[in-house]
Amino acid sequence: MFTTIHQLPPLAPGSAHSLVMQSFGEEGARPEVYVQASLHADEIPGMICAVHLRERLLALEDARLVIGRINLVPVANPLGLGQIVFGHAMGRFALGDGVNFNRDYPHLTPGVAARIDGRLGADPHANKALIRQAIADEIEAWTPSTQVGALKKILVSLASGADLILDLHCDSEGAMHLYTQPTSADVFAPLGAFLGSRATLTAVESGGDPFDEVFSRPWVELRARFPDHPVPLASHSVTVELRGQADVGHTTGRADADAIVAFLRHCGVVGGAAPPIPAVEASVTPLASAEPLTAPSSGIVAFHVEPGAMVKAGDAIADIIDPISGAVTVVTAQSDGVLFARGANRFTSAGKRLGKIAGTTLNRSGRLLSL
Ligand SMILES: [Zn+2]
Structure with missing residues (x-):
């Protein structure tokens, strides 16, 4: 495991926050998977899942079974995690300005389209590399003015090159469910089945610009915008809603980590035989x-x-x-x-x-x- 620490700009002199990422497998290995937990900082099921996921990934690394690269951010929102008001955790909105930590992320398509216009060719692999670089350049050019904006930019930068992006959340009270792009629903169907998901909600544009939409949406839109050139769908992102806020415990944390590892096996990110995909009663609906x-x-x-x-x-x-x-x-x-x-x-x-x-x-x- 390799740990990187990203410092956030201080909100006030003398204060400090940092974001920790733990990586497994070789840098540059594919498939690359990004997993972050608790972007809404008072949604803890993702955090305990990340603890058990890290244990499993360490064991897999010891057994030399990590084929791709996994980047894990177990605490995606250290700012929100420190927001305790009269004893209550307030992790969904930034107290300073009311910003929702999982809304209003940048829509990269127009900027990326301008960067690649006239440069796409007939080779889908070359087009993928060109678009990945344009996405990285577009994110680099983003200059947020607030501390929350700086946090969002770091998270987007860490996730944007991945093939698969899992953003672990939960609802107030809920059954397991997923949000993703319509074109990514099949990719994440095995994940939903391993997790026991009851529903997958799909939208190209949900209207709120959540974190997960940053990544898969541009590929879908660029493919439509440049129909004369092969544009692969190279990033698939999903918001995983791990039941409700009170559903935090070792039993569910272990089960959810096992489900993610099964999905990683299914996708060839880690070695070993993937268990059969369970048949589940789950709907995919807009x-x-x-x-x-x-x-x-x-x-x-x-x-x-x-x-x-x-x-x-x-x-x-x-x-x-x-x-x-x-x-x-x-x-x-x-x-x-x-x-x-x-x-x-x-x-x-x-x-x-x-x-x-x-x-x-x-x-x-x-x-x-x-x-
Ligand atoms: Zn959430």
């Missing part, structure tokens, strides 16, 4: 069809349905109970599908998100992700 369940009024939340359950249109998902009158408002599903996530708070105000269903009937547009 993110545009994911149904957000919204509270119509304030009140106590009493759920009828557990995360991961299949629901039908019209099913009661939750009661919203007025604590003074006792009046009950029932929140029902509009679509058939999997209830893949739900909120952790048991008192809601009107308009708050209560849960999400991976359905098939809706066709939303605009900003498709949660705030």
Whole structure:
């Protein structure tokens, strides 16, 4: 294992933050895989998964079974991890300016397209190398002005050359699920199966510019923009939602690390026979069809349905109970599908998100992700 430490610019004189990456296998070996945990710093399932993943990768390295290169960032957000407010971890938004740590990443396609215009040829390998370099140049030219921006730039720089990028998150309460590009869904289907994922939500553009979209989206868009030249889809990225925030323990951490190692074996990143891909009941649906369940009024939340359950249109998902009158408002599903996530708070105000269903009937547009 080789460790690199990246210093972040200080927020104030005397303060210091750093980002640690642990690498396995030879630099430059392929396939290259980048895994980061807990970009939303209060989502700890990814962090404990990373601990067990590191143990496994160290053993694989000792056994000389690392074929490609794996770069692991076990704490992707040291800034957010230090944000404790009145005893509560606040890891989703930067307290200084309200920025979501997993939104508003750069859309690289226009800049990369300008850099490669007129330079693509008939050889897909040469085109891949040209585009990779243009992506690296485009990231290098990015000059963020804030500390959070500097963190985002380092993370993007570390991940951008990888063939496969796994961003480990979790929901408030949730079943295992994935977000990825439509063209990457097949690549990550084995990962979803090994993890026991219940749903994969796909979008070319989710509207929020999350971290994972930085990497696979340009290749898809460049292929469409330059149809006369072979452009491979050379980077596939995925956001892995490792259940809910409270689902942190050795049992799930070990199981999730084993699933990732099985996927790495399947992809030829590490040696040894990959286990057979389990048959799982999981849907692949457009993110545009994911149904957000919204509270119509304030009140106590009493759920009828557990995360991961299949629901039908019209099913009661939750009661919203007025604590003074006792009046009950029932929140029902509009679509058939999997209830893949739900909120952790048991008192809601009107308009708050209560849960999400991976359905098939809706066709939303605009900003498709949660705030
Ligand atoms: Zn997250």
